[in-house]
Amino acid sequence: MDPREGEFVDRMGLVMERFGGTRTMGRMYAWLMVCDPPHQSLTELAARLGVSKTAVSTVARQLELTGMIERVPTASREHRYQVAAGGWEHVMKVQFAALRQAVETLDLGLAAVGGDRPEQRARLEETRDFFAWTERDADDMLRRWRDSREDLDR
Structure with a gap:
């Protein structure tokens, strides 16, 4: 991620904290808004955000339950996520x-x-x-x- 995207991702982490979420939630949501391709695996998210795959998995489940992200169907067993409309x-x-x-x-x-x-x-x-x-x-x-x-x- 380039430095401007990194700043955006980090600032969204702070925004999400203000809304009662976690910084990682905001960072993950922000990355999913700007990444290409628009869907990412847990492994890719962990690498980009510099957090453990376990942390990413937990946050992904929370964001999915709130309707902010959704799982994308794949041919493999790998879970991929993208921002959900609405x-x-x-x-x-x-x-x-x-x-x-x-x-x-x-x-x-x-x-x-x-x-x-x-x-x-x-x-x-x-x-x-x-x-x-x-x-x-x-x-x-x-x-x-x-x-x-x-x-x-x-």
Whole structure:
């Protein structure tokens, strides 16, 4: 990988850490976005990223489960991976689903403090309202994203 690709790969590792993943996850995903051919074996990924094949295998499974990469069919037993279309959208859908649990938990907190603790209630209500608003807007945001992609394809 050339130095500019290497910098990109390393920076995506930091981005993925900010999203709660691992640096290797971000580095692997980044490499799969720019590599040629666009699908790579576990051995190739380990060599390019300078990590063990075991680490690459573990991260590949995690990225595959999140829908960010997919296994490519091969004639051999070798596993090859490539970036999956819509991977980040899928990740966001999973994250947005957690908003429902946050709203329900904050409702529980509101019931626990009752009406006689206005300061605590105000903090809980603001947080609950934020998560409820975000949850309502999430589906619309993803729809707008898909519409914008369709407009680009036309």
